[in-house]
Each structure stands twice: as structure tokens, then as C-alpha cells.
Amino acid sequence: xxxxxxxxxxxxxxxxxxxxxxxxxxxxxxxxxxxxxxxxxxxxxxxxxxxxxxxxxxxxxxxxxxxxxxxxxxxxxxxxxxxxxxx
Numbered sequence: 615x616x617x618x619x620x621x622x623x624x625x626x627x628x629x630x631x632x633x634x635x636x637x638x639x640x641x642x643x644x645x646x647x648x649x650x651x652x653x654x655x656x657x658x659x660x661x662x663x664x665x666x667x668x669x670x671x672x673x674x675x676x677x678x679x680x681x682x683x684x685x686x687x688x689x690x691x692x693x694x695x696x697x698x699x700x701x
Contacts, residue, residue, distance in 0.1 A: 623689055624681035625699055630666060631689065632678065644671040651693045661690055 624632040626648075635645040647668040654660040671678075684699055692699045 618686045622683040646671045
């Protein structure tokens, strides 16, 4: 999760996000991390990132192939400012 700043994040139509890591030994194995990002309602100036699931992907689904990509800072800024994410 520390490397999210350097990664491109896929915006999925189900209001969650995805980042992929390729295994160095086998380029066909992809490790997917699905997460959501929300503005904290209890404390100001705080964003919550919650990992929903993480597992090896055998192949991309249609929605994952068509998902648009966004940078981490763009994602966080959009959530913080309550704006739609433009990917």
C-alpha cells in the first residue's frame, strides 16, 4: 500500500478502485488489490482507504479491461473535495 503514490489506479464502475502488481518471476500472474476511498465524516481533513480484497487474478474481467486510470493524488484530491473522479 505504500507504493500507491507511484501506481496508476483503475477506477471501476462499482465505485471502488483497483491496482495491479505483476509478479517478477511470472508476468502472467497479476496480484490485484481492490479498495475504496472515502472522506471521514467524524474528523475533518482525513481520508479513509479501506482494502476490500486482494488476490491473484487469472485474467482481467471485461470491466477491469475497460476501466480508466487515475493517479493516487488525483483520486485523493477528488474524494477530499467531493468531486467526481475524472479519469
